Each structure stands twice: as C-alpha cells, then as structure tokens.
Amino acid sequence: MAMSLLGRFAARAPVPVFPAVGRDGEVRLDVLSLAPALRVVDSPRHASILLVSGDIRTADRDSLARVHDQLAHPRATLWWGTQPRADTGAALTVAAAESPETALRDLYRRLLTGGHTSETHWLADEPPNPWRGRGDHGQGGEGMMGGVPYGRMMPMPPTPDLRDGLALDVYTAQFGPFLPQLPPGLVLEITLQGDVIQSAAVVRPPFLPGRDASAPFDRVLHEATPVAAIERARAAHHLRCVARLLGILQLAPQAARCRRTALKIERGGSIDLAPLRKTLRRAGAFAAIPAGLGPIDAAWAAELGGPAARAADQARDRRETAPAYRNLDFRTLCQSGGDVRARFTQWLDEAEQALALARAAGDAAIEKGAPVETPWGHRAPPSVYRLTDMLPGLEWGEALLTIASFDAAAVCRMAPLGIENP
Amino acid sequence: MIELLGLAAIGVIAVAAGLALQWLARADDHRVSEPQKVPFLGGGSPQVHAWQRYHVRYYSMTLLFIAFEMEMMFMYPWAVVYVAEGIKALVEMGMFLTILSIGILYGWREGIFRWQ
Amino acid sequence: MTLLIASWIAVLLFGAWCVAVLDNLALALIERRSAAGALTAPLYGAAALLRQQQNRTEAPDLLNWKLAPALYLGLAAAGVAVVPLAPGDILADLQAGIVLWGAVEALTVVVVFLHGWSANSMLALIGAYRYVAIGLPVMLLSMFVLIAAALPAESLAVSAIVESQRSLWNVVRQPLGLPLFLLLGLSLSFRGPFNYADSADLAGGTAAEVSGASRLLWEFARLAMLAAVAAMASTVFLGGYLGPVLPGPLWLLLKTAALLIVLVAASHLFARLSPARMLTLLWVVLLPLAFVDLLWAGVVAL
Numbered sequence: 001m002a003m004s005l006l007g008r009f010a011a012r013a014p015v016p017v018f019p020a021v022g023r024d025g026e027v028r029l030d031v032l033s034l035a036p037a038l039r040v041v042d043s044p045r046h047a048s049i050l051l052v053s054g055d056i057r058t059a060d061r062d063s064l065a066r067v068h069d070q071l072a073h074p075r076a077t078l079w080w081g082t083q084p085r086a087d088t089g090a091a092l093t094v095a096a097a098e099s100p101e102t103a104l105r106d107l108y109r110r111l112l113t114g115g116h117t118s119e120t121h122w123l124a125d126e127p128p129n130p131w132r133g134r135g136d137h138g139q140g141g142e143g144m145m146g147g148v149p150y151g152r153m154m155p156m157p158p159t160p161d162l163r164d165g166l167a168l169d170v171y172t173a174q175f176g177p178f179l180p181q182l183p184p185g186l187v188l189e190i191t192l193q194g195d196v197i198q199s200a201a202v203v204r205p206p207f208l209p210g211r212d213a214s215a216p217f218d219r220v221l222h223e224a225t226p227v228a229a230i231e232r233a234r235a236a237h238h239l240r241c242v243a244r245l246l247g248i249l250q251l252a253p254q255a256a257r258c259r260r261t262a263l264k265i266e267r268g269g270s271i272d273l274a275p276l277r278k279t280l281r282r283a284g285a286f287a288a289i290p291a292g293l294g295p296i297d298a299a300w301a302a303e304l305g306g307p308a309a310r311a312a313d314q315a316r317d318r319r320e321t322a323p324a325y326r327n328l329d330f331r332t333l334c335q336s337g338g339d340v341r342a343r344f345t346q347w348l349d350e351a352e353q354a355l356a357l358a359r360a361a362g363d364a365a366i367e368k369g370a371p372v373e374t375p376w377g378h379r380a381p382p383s384v385y386r387l388t389d390m391l392p393g394l395e396w397g398e399a400l401l402t403i404a405s406f407d408a409a410a411v412c413r414m415a416p417l418g419i420e421n422p
Numbered sequence: 423m424i425e426l427l428g429l430a431a432i433g434v435i436a437v438a439a440g441l442a443l444q445w446l447a448r449a450d451d452h453r454v455s456e457p458q459k460v461p462f463l464g465g466g467s468p469q470v471h472a473w474q475r476y477h478v479r480y481y482s483m484t485l486l487f488i489a490f491e492m493e494m495m496f497m498y499p500w501a502v503v504y505v506a507e508g509i510k511a512l513v514e515m516g517m518f519l520t521i522l523s524i525g526i527l528y529g530w531r532e533g534i535f536r537w538q
Numbered sequence: 539m540t541l542l543i544a545s546w547i548a549v550l551l552f553g554a555w556c557v558a559v560l561d562n563l564a565l566a567l568i569e570r571r572s573a574a575g576a577l578t579a580p581l582y583g584a585a586a587l588l589r590q591q592q593n594r595t596e597a598p599d600l601l602n603w604k605l606a607p608a609l610y611l612g613l614a615a616a617g618v619a620v621v622p623l624a625p626g627d628i629l630a631d632l633q634a635g636i637v638l639w640g641a642v643e644a645l646t647v648v649v650v651f652l653h654g655w656s657a658n659s660m661l662a663l664i665g666a667y668r669y670v671a672i673g674l675p676v677m678l679l680s681m682f683v684l685i686a687a688a689l690p691a692e693s694l695a696v697s698a699i700v701e702s703q704r705s706l707w708n709v710v711r712q713p714l715g716l717p718l719f720l721l722l723g724l725s726l727s728f729r730g731p732f733n734y735a736d737s738a739d740l741a742g743g744t745a746a747e748v749s750g751a752s753r754l755l756w757e758f759a760r761l762a763m764l765a766a767v768a769a770m771a772s773t774v775f776l777g778g779y780l781g782p783v784l785p786g787p788l789w790l791l792l793k794t795a796a797l798l799i800v801l802v803a804a805s806h807l808f809a810r811l812s813p814a815r816m817l818t819l820l821w822v823v824l825l826p827l828a829f830v831d832l833l834w835a836g837v838v839a840l
Contacts, residue, residue: 181738194664
C-alpha cells in the first residue's frame with residue numbers, strides 16, 4: 001500500500017532521462033530537453049529511462065549495453081528514430097519526427113506503478129574482470145599495494161608527469177561515446193595523472209553535423225532558399241554550440257535559455273540576443289574561460305575554416321561575395337585570440353549578425369546550387385592538426401572546454417579514426 | 423557538559439536516521455548485477471582501478487593551509503580576551519597575520535596555487 | 539525542549555524543501571519558462587529517488603559510501619543546533635559554539651572527500667580531490683570572519699554574539715563579513731560557482747555513481763547544509779532573533795529566508811572558474827579581504 005502510494009507520487013516527478021546520442025540524434029534531443037516534464041541527467045545512475053536518440057554505430061553497441069546496464073532499477077529503454085537492438089523483445093520505439101515526451105511520461109508512470117517490468121541486463125552477469133585477490137578482501141597479493149582487491153589491474157607503472165615530472169600512477173580509460181560533456185560519438189582513450197590529461201588518442205570519431213542541423217544548407221543544392229531561413233539556421237546552430245559550452249561552465253539554466261532561444265529562432269520568432277548576451281556577461285561566462293586556452297594558429301585556422309577560423313582572425317566568409325548578400329551590408333566578423341574564449345565570442349557575434357541579416361533580408365533568396373557559407377568549417381578531409389595534440393597538460397574541465405569550443409565538423413576533422421591508434 | 427551530550431545526541435540521531443533510510447530503502451531493491459557495477463565513463467570500461475597514487479596538484483598549498491590552521495587555534499582564546507587586552511592584542515595579531523601574509527605572497531610567487 | 543527538537547527537525551526538513559523550491563523558481567526565472575509545479579517537484583523527486591535501486595560499484599568502500607551522506611546530514615544538523623531561536627532557546631548552548639561550527643566546516647571537507655573516494659570511480663575521485671583544494675581555503679576565510687564577529691561579544695558562544703548585536707548588527711559593524719561568509723555556504727553545499735565536487739563536467743562528480751535513497755540523502759543534506767549556513771549567517775551577522783514587534787523566531791526565519799534567496803540566486807547566476815584560478819582568487823584576494831575584515835572589526839571593537 002505504502003509502496004504503491006510512493007510509486008504514484010514518484011510517477012509525478014520529472015522523468016529522469018539519460019540520453020545515448022547516436023547519428024542525427026543531437027538537435028532533436030536539445031529540443032526535447034526543454035520539455036518541463038523531463039530532466040535530462042548527466043549520469044545513468046540518476047536516470048530511469050535510457051533514451052536512444054539517433055542511429056548507434058555497430059562499434060558503439062557494447063558501450064550502449066554498458067550504459068544501459070548502469071541505470072538503476074526500475075529502468076526502461078526508449079528508441080527514438082532508430083532500430084532497437086535485435087534481442088530486446090517488445091522494444092518501445094518512437095519515430096524520429098515525433099516527440100517522445102508523452103511516451104516517456106507514460107513509460108515512466110508504468111515503470112513506477114508496476115505496469116512495465118524493469119529491464120534486465122544486456123551484458124553477461126559476470127564480473128568483467130574476475131576476482132584475482134587472495135583472502136577475504138583480496139589483501140593477500142604481492143607488491144607494495146598489497147594484492148589485487150578486484151579483477152582490474154593495479155595502476156600502470158608510474159611515468160613522469162607532464163607538468164612537474166613527478167612519477168605517479170596513471171589512469172587510462174576510454175571515455176565516451178555517451179559521456180554527456182563530450183561531442184556525441186567521440187570516444188577518447190585518455191591517460192590521466194590526477195585530473196590532468198597526460199595523453200589522449202581517438203578511438204572513434206564524433207558524428208558530422210546531423211541532418212537536422214544541415215538540412216537548411218543542403219536545401220540550397222535542390223532549390224532557391226531564402227537568406228532569412230539560412231541565417232536563422234545559422235543562429236540556432238551557434239546558440240546550441242554556446243549552450244554546450246555553458247554546461248561545462250556550470251551554467252545549466254543559461255544553457256537551457258540558449259537552447260530555448262535557438263528553438264524560437266528556428267520557428268521564426270523575432271529575437272533580440274542582447275539580453276541573453278548581457279546575462280552571460282554578468283554571469284562571468286567570458287571571464288571564466290581561461291585566457292589563451294586551446295589556441296590555434298593561422299595555418300591551423302585556415303585549414304579548419306568556418307567560425308573557428310574567423311575567431312583566429314581569418315576573415316574568410318563566402319557571404320562576402322555571394323550575390324544574395326550584396327544589398328545586406330554584410331561584413332565578416334573576426335576575433336583576434338584564436339582561443340576558446342574567442343570561438344565562444346565568435347559564435348555569439350555571428351548569431352547576432354545572422355539574426356540581423358535575417359531581418360534585413362526580406363525575401364532575398366540564394367539561388368539553387370550557389371555556394372553557401374555553412375555554420376561550421378570544411379567537412380573534409382582529415383586535418384593534419386589533431387585535437388589530441390591540444391589536450392595533454394590540460395586539467396579535465398579545461399580539456400572539455402577546449403573540445404566544446406569547436407563545431408562538430410572541426411572536431412570530426414581533427415579527430416579522425418585510426419591514425420593515433422597503431 | 424550537558425550541552426555537549428545534547429549535541430552528541432543530535433549528531434547520533436541525524437546519522438542514525440540517514441543510515442536507517444538507506445537500510446530501509448534497501449528492502450525491495452533489485453540485486454545489483456555485475457555489469458551495473460562498472461564505473462561510469464560514458465560507455466567505456468576502465469583498465470585499472472581508480473584508487474591509485476593520485477597526483478594531488480595542490481599539495482604545496484596544503485602546507486600553507488596548515489600554517490593558517492594552526493594560527494586559528496591561537497585566535498580562539500585571543501578573540502575572547504581581545505577587548506580586555508586592547509590595542510596590544512590588535513598589534514600582536516596584526517604582526518602574526520603580516521608574517522603569514524608574506525607566506526601567501528611567497529607561495530603565490532612560487533606558483534603553489536597553480537595546478538602544477 | 540520538545541519544542542526545540544521539533545523546531546530543529548522543522549528547520550532541516552522545511553529548510554531543505556524551501557531551498558529546493560527556491561532553486562526551481564530561480565531556474566525557471568533564468569530559463570524564462572513557467573515555474574509551474576515548483577512547490578511539489580521536490581517532494582515527487584524525493585519519492586522517485588526512494589523508489590530507485592541503490593547502486594554499487596566494483597569493490598567500493600561500502601561502509602564509507604553509506605556513511606558519508608549520513609554524516610553529512612549529521613554535520614548540517616549539528617550546525618543548526620548551535621543557532622539560538624530566541625533568548626535562551628538554543629538546542630546546544632556551547633561556550634565555544636564558533637569552534638563547533640569550525641569543526642562542522644572541517645569535517646564537511648572530510649565527508650565530501652570520503653563520498654567521492656569510496657565509489658572507486660575516476661570521475662567521482664576527481665570531484666573529491668578537487669573539492670578538498672577549494673574547501674580548505676574557503677574554510678579559512680569563513681573562520682576569520684566568524685572570529686571577527688566574536689570580538690565585540692568577548693565570547694565564542696553564539697548566543698553571546700547575538701546579544702552583542704543589540705545596539706548594532708554585525709553586518710553594519712563589519713560589512714565584509716557577511717558576503718565572505720555566504721561564499722562558505724556555496725562551498726559547503728558545493729553549488730554553482732563553488733561546485734567543484736558534484737559538477738556537470740564530471741557527470742555528477744562524487745554523486746556520479748550514487749542512486750536511490752543514498753542519493754536522496756546526499757541531495758537532502760546538501761540542501762539542509764545550505765539552510766544551516768543561512769541560519770548561522772543571519773544569527774552572526776544580521777542579529778538572529780533580534781528585531782522589533784515580531785517574535786524572535788519569526789525574525790530569525792525571515793532573515794534566514796532572505797539570505798537563502800541571495801544564496802540560491804548566487805548559485806545559479808555565476809559561472810565556475812577552473813580550480814586553479816579559483817584557488818588563486820581565494821588565497822590572493824578573498825583571504826586578505828578576510829584579514830581586512832578582522833582588522834576592521836578589531837578597530838571598531840576597541
């Protein structure tokens with residue numbers, strides 16, 4: 001009785017959802033995360049529902065199973081715009097075009113009131129590394145650490161630290177592809193000493209900008225497209241990038257406001273970004289990013305292109321010469337720093353500029369097949385500059401800030417597969 | 423004395439309530455499966471244990487901290503007699519703090535507040 | 539006595555609920571969305587955590603893992619116990635109440651570290667070590683401003699500090715004290731700009747591996763700890779139960795609520811610095827400010 005009452009109470013809480021983002025799944029998750037009835041959480045331990053958004057690569061299936069098994073009971077999985085795993089009998093699916101909000105609510109209620117059985121584990125129920133210790137607590141081993149308390153190895157042989165040369169233990173593990181603060185799909189093998197990154201290698205690259213984000217720009221290939229639509233899409237994209245960075249600065253509500261603004265812009269609302277910018281400045285978002293963090297030089301910037309290049313003072317923008325922009329008084333915006341703070345500022349500047357252009361454009365259109373400036377840099381080929389070269393020596397939070405300061409296309413090109421990994 | 427006993431009782435009640443909550447809620451729990459126990463790394467699996475000789479990058483700051491923490495012990499009795507002792511107490515503590523402040527400046531110059 | 543114990547429990551439970559509601563309101567205000575359900579959401583959320591399974595990790599230090607949230611709550615409870623509700627109405631009228639509060643601060647650093655350490659998980663461990671770096675200097679500066687408040691009272695008892703404010707509140711006499719002490723509130727419950735323990739970049743930090751009732755207890759203790767700091771700050775700097783017309787406990791309640799609003803707003807309005815920069819800021823700027831506060835208080839008290 002008491003339990004069912006508690007269950008009914010619990011079912012009225014915001015649905016705690018852990019997102020596993022696959023290909024094309026990011027933008028729609030950003031939109032969904034604004035629903036008041038949901039709470040998108042950072043750890044599967046805090047979630048009751050695993051929301052698989054977008055297609056999961058074959059290589060990521062084990063990681064997905066691992067994250068699924070890390071959710072606390074009662075738990076369930078909802079597949080949004082993707083095929084469920086073959087071995088999960090009656091899987092719940094929602095089409096990509098629909099919002100899963102009501103399905104999530106309903107699933108959560110049934111989960112808590114006993115209408116839906118909690119899912120069992122997908123991986124084998126055995127220790128990933130068998131017990132190798134001796135004695136009750138595994139204390140009977142050899143060496144200065146006194147044995148192997150659990151099947152995992154003891155720390156690697158000490159190596160001199162990058163910053164001060166002290167030889168201490170290192171911790172090596174694969175992070176991602178579902179770590180919320182890394183770009184979706186990116187798997188890094190990171191070696192840490194304390195909280196400072198000693199070395200990093202790409203195991204699997206992140207996803208290129210998804211269908212939702214690139215659709216307005218791909219449209220130009222097939223038909224004439226209004227400048228206003230292109231510029232709105234650009235502003236929305238940049239604001240979502242800003243939101244990702246704000247999350248790492250511990251500014252979750254401001255990040256949500258950016259996402260909400262992005263959605264309003266996509267839906268055609270007329271938005272002034274000045275108040276948002278003022279809020280961010282007062283929050284110290286600019287000052288909290290260390291000066292000179294994650295710098296790129298001119299050659300590097302030229303190779304990446306897009307806002308990252310313009311943030312490093314490379315005034316290159318296709319809109320300068322595009323006929324559709326001729327009467328719009330377009331002026332390429334640049335920053336001089338080339339660091340994380342400059343890229344952050346550049347996104348905000350360009351979003352503001354894009355909205356001004358969208359207002360001024362009227363019904364001007366870009367003709368079919370004309371070159372269009374996308375909100376990210378060049379998409380190919382793999383760059384000779386490596387994301388993994390930037391990370392060693394950075395503290396964990398600074399490293400995440402650095403990665404989040406690049407758009408998906410840039411991260412993709414700087415994190416190609418199988419080159420660092422022999 | 424009676425106050426200390428009361429305070430101890432308060433602490434024990436709160437801690438006991440906390441432990442009891444975790445104990446009672448355990449009743450209808452599922453068994454924790456082996457794959458569920460793997461530390462969360464966003465889908466990855468660690469090769470080694472997290473417990474290790476962790477590189478505490480602010481260790482030199484903790485030495486400075488100890489100097490100030492010891493000073494705090496002198497400040498408690500000093501605060502009680504301060505008004506009675508008057509200007510003498512002010513000057514004495516001022517000298518003490520000045521010496522320690524030089525320690526902060528020296529540490530800052532040596533970079534002990536950086537993540538080295 | 540029964541009334542005192544009842545009000546002590548009420549401060550913890552009601553205080554934590556108030557902070558959670560204020561959090562919801564602040565988030566809604568900043569995100570520019572409606573704040574519907576802000577009053578009930580904490581209760582439903584607590585029920586949801588009670589229905590969730592409690593997690594374990596590979597080879598954790600289970601004893602300390604279960605003990606840490608309970609101890610944290612115990613510390614918040616002990617902190618509230620030294621706050622006088624009215625003249626003579628104090629659960630633990632210690633001669634050295636300020637020293638006890640200092641012990642609460644120091645042990646909080648230990649407990650938070652234990653919570654992150656015992657899971658045997660890297661993200662939680664980073665949160666634990668990081669918290670110690672920031673928790674230690676914040677504790678120092680809060681003790682300096684508390685001692686400054688003890689100077690005019692000529693006593694370390696919290697009740698004596700309240701009585702010493704009959705003529706003038708400490709917030710006027712020592713204007714630097716209150717803002718510096720409020721920083722302690724953010725640090726003790728690791729919120730917003732001082733969230734180095736359970737931060738988003740560590741997927742929840744020390745709580746990243748915790749679920750169910752253990753997590754409910756941990757989050758509840760965080761909220762209760764913030765309420766305890768606000769109650770202590772209003773007692774030491776805003777004259778506690780002193781005030782005209784209204785009864786003493788009501789004054790204390792009003793002042794505590796006002797400080798909670800400030801604390802909750804500050805925890806959602808400011809970005810977090812990287813740990814090394816925060817450490818420098820604390821030692822090089824804020825700690826010297828605490829010295830100035832002490833000097834200021836000393837000169838005024840003579």
